[in-house]
Amino acid sequence: MQWQISGANSIQFKLMIPLLKFSKSNGKLSNRLIFSIPAGYTCPHAGKCHTFSDRVTGKLRDNPHGCSESLEYRCFAAMAEARFPTVRNARWHNFDQLKASRNIYVDQHPGSPENYYLAMKDLIIASLDAQPHRDTVRIHEGGDFWTEHYMKAWMLVAKERPQIKKFYAYTKSLTMWYNLRNEIPDNFYLTASYGGNEDSMLIRHPDVYKRIAYVVYTEQEAADLGLEIDHDDSHCFGDKPFALLVHGSQPAGSDAGAAIAQRKKEGGFIGYGKK
Secondary structure, eight states: OEEEOOOGGGOOOEEEEOOOOEEEEEOOOOOOOEEEEOTTTTTTTTTOOOOEEETTOOOOESSSSSSSSOSSSHHHHHHHHHHHHHHHHHHHHHHHHHHHHHHHHHOOOOGGGGGTTHHHHHHHHHHTTOOOOSSSSEOOOSSSOSSHHHHHOOOOOOHHOSSSSSSEESSHHHHHHTTTTGGOOEEEEEEEESTTTTHHHHHHHHOOOOOEEEEEESSHHHTTTTBBSSSSGGGSSSSSSSEEOOOOOOOTTTTTHHHHHHHHHTTOOOOOOOO
């Protein structure tokens, strides 16, 4: 299915763009739509989890650009892309079409190229409307808000689709969030994902970043920090920090890998699987 973009002043573009792809559920989540783009490539502020899956081969690369944060645990979303070509291809499809909508808008509106988020918003809405209705949409099982305009596009989507009760996302793009903090609609929920290169924002603006997710290695670590452990994203709609247990295939010899191995030995949580 394709869609013809309507931009500002209802001016239609000449190029048809394929709709974006959503999944319906995963091993952790059910009864919601899930939208993703490639992990790592779209995560400008990732730090402790900066992992990439090669677009063609799927091969994993840990922190290939030498960011200031050393890798502590692999991104679970990138691991899914490495393991499943269909997942990887769907996420790249979404990223490609979002960029295409931006580029076409800029070409067609040289006087106001900064408004390209309107084209992204229209593409997302058209794609959502083609899906079975769900009350909840998770944005970015893989990926993050790679530009402020892209984040704004999603906020406008939520504003224009109030019948969808909850749009939510984890993000390390904290400056973007701060800059748009007064434009967030009531059905749009952001959770700060600790472990990026903008973590200092969490200290400077605690009134903005009330929901913070911390990756921990053990249940005891969460207890020591006074954090509840989330297993179904329900804490993404609360007003306090929480913990996520590290899972997935971690680098050999890493502390994260050792923690998962110990939990497996003890019969504890090691990851999510489809029922």
